[in-house]
Amino acid sequence: MSTETMAWPTARVASRPFVDRLHEWVTTVDHKQLGIMYILYALFFLVIGGIEATIIRIQLIRPNYDFVSPQLFNRLFTMHGTTMIFFVAMPIVFGFANYLVPLMIGARDMAFPRLNAFSFWMTAFGGLLLYFSLVGANGLYGAGNAPDVGWFAYAPLTSLAFSPGHSTDYWTLSILVSGFGSIGTAINILATIVCMRCPGMTLGKMPLLAWLNLVMSSMVLFVVSPLTAAQIMLLIDRFLGGHFFDSQAGGSAVLWMHFFWIFGHPEVYILVIPAFAFMSEIIPVFSRKVIFGYPIMVAATVGIGFLSMAVWAHHMFTIGMTSNANSFFVLSTMAVSIPTGIKIFNWLGTMWGGKIQFKTPMLFSIGFLFQFLIAGLTGIMLGAAPFDWQLAASYFLVAHFHYVIVGAILFALFAAFYYWYPKMSGKMYSETLGKWHFWLFTAGFHLTFDVMHIPGLLGMPRRIYTYEAGRGWEIWNLIVTIGVVFQAVGILVFVFNLVWSYFRGKPSGNDPWDAWTLEWSTSSPPPAYNFATIPTVRSRRPLWDLKHPDDPDWKYE
């Protein structure tokens, strides 16, 4: 290791005018600034998507309620799903990858800094386009504003006959545009990891976060592209009078389902693999042990990457496929649980016998482990076709995928926020507030999403505007909505903690967790050029080698 961190002068420099700083951020090509912009952009939309979810839950709090109109309800769940997947989860994942990957592999920036900025602004433009529909879609037709076709926009709902006006056009264009941004970023991350590693960092010595983002980026290439193609087809149908999904002219609505879910299912893994990446960095540091089973972890991730592209039609058991197709997709879905199980055991193996420190990132990581396991178990239930026939499109399904996306992915993201906040801001967050956030959010999460399984089992379909009394759903829906209050307060504590600590937090120092990967060898926040001299590594834990020259890792790897 040849990076000794430099001592930085503590004297305060007079702050520059606001316009200057704004100009710097808008025109930046620096991976750290772009990463932070991705993350802040996603947090902004997280709050918007959260407000939409809250309104949905208020509407469902009791039977025969009319807090919002049925039309608005359709728009709300469409916008909530589209926002959360495309403009919260994707950008936040890319933001962390942008910020962390070059630092962790000892590079000064991404392989293509300008492509990086271009991709970010494409994604940002996509989000604006989606919400511009509120103003623009009304247009000449007077037919609804925001999109209301559901986040997977099944044909023929999206045809001109059922979606007049421009709301669906805004939906498809926003996803097309942000898809170009995603593909650009994926190419960039891939090229960065393949070509920009510092001397000595062979593929086998990369931090797991880099490995998992490599797999994630490769998946984006093969998975977001079909969605892009499908959106082009939808645009041809809507603007040029094509018949791709027009069943009256012989087109097939089922083809759209296939094209959408060829994207849609691997997308879950595109989001959860970076979550795995955070776990694989955070759990070892707070267990004070090296990660258990590094090569198996890499192999399992690559295995998940391949398998996840062969399971898409388990979203379509209820449309009536042949029994051969059903069997294939049941078996491939079950097969995913093998590499996923291996990962869970590896994290447990890492914690086993370790000196576990229950800091906020570790609390969220442990929450992730429990909840991801349960999400996986209901996933196996829904992956069995006969069970799925009974409960597809019920609230059981809604509870299942929110368990994955909130219980696993969002919890991992919170862990990542607290873990890397000191590096990104240079300030330490408040541990007390962090623990409040964890307990409030965990309580709220379980109130909402554990209980949500029950009305699903009792037959409550998803996406209904309201329901009649006397079906036994009332009490469960009430509890589900009460859980939202705890989650919302938890999020407020989280945002307050981020903002307050940025201005009032104690300086964190370069390496507050006594961690082992290269980003902790830079100052907090890192200088624009990342490393004064490009480091050389000999093991998977370069900072361990530096701190323990008497007992370095490379002797044993």
Next chain:
Amino acid sequence: MTIPQPNSVMPARGPVAMYSLIAAESAIFTIFVVAYLFYIGKSQTGPQPKDVLDAPIFYSLCLLSSSLTIHLAVEALRKGRGRNFNMWWGSTILLGVIFLFGTASEWHRLIYRDGLTISTNLFGTTYYSLVGLHGFHVVAGLLCLITVMAFALMGTVTSRHAPRAYVLSLYWHFVDVVWVVVFTVVYVIGR
């Protein structure tokens, strides 16, 4: 502490990124090809492919041979032979333009003689989308090639730029390979 410097040579980022882009583009084309194959023979009204399509052999040969000329151009640039580079690069552009002319005249014939547009039937929708998507990529490639040609005529392209020209040639090869697939699907299987 001194650690012996391990020797490690990383791959160049240009080709890696281009191969990644090609992977993504292949996925897009795959979806359009699947849609084309799925809808063969499902049009409810005419015209049908066998009535109106003729395989554009000459134009396809032009496009495929442009892969050879661009390869020769990059080789010439590597060796610093500027004039040869200009000649081969120019012929690549010419062959690409001839191919596009072929597509244009085919479309003109289909639209004005046979009355087949993108909204006529499923065949029209899938045919114009797939061939059009490929044509769009040829146009994009040609714009890049012409940009390089302009710089070359101004005399600013040297052997230093050979790796970059090579990255562009990868894209052009991809466009050619896709045409082999599109040709097979549209003019052989689908007819």
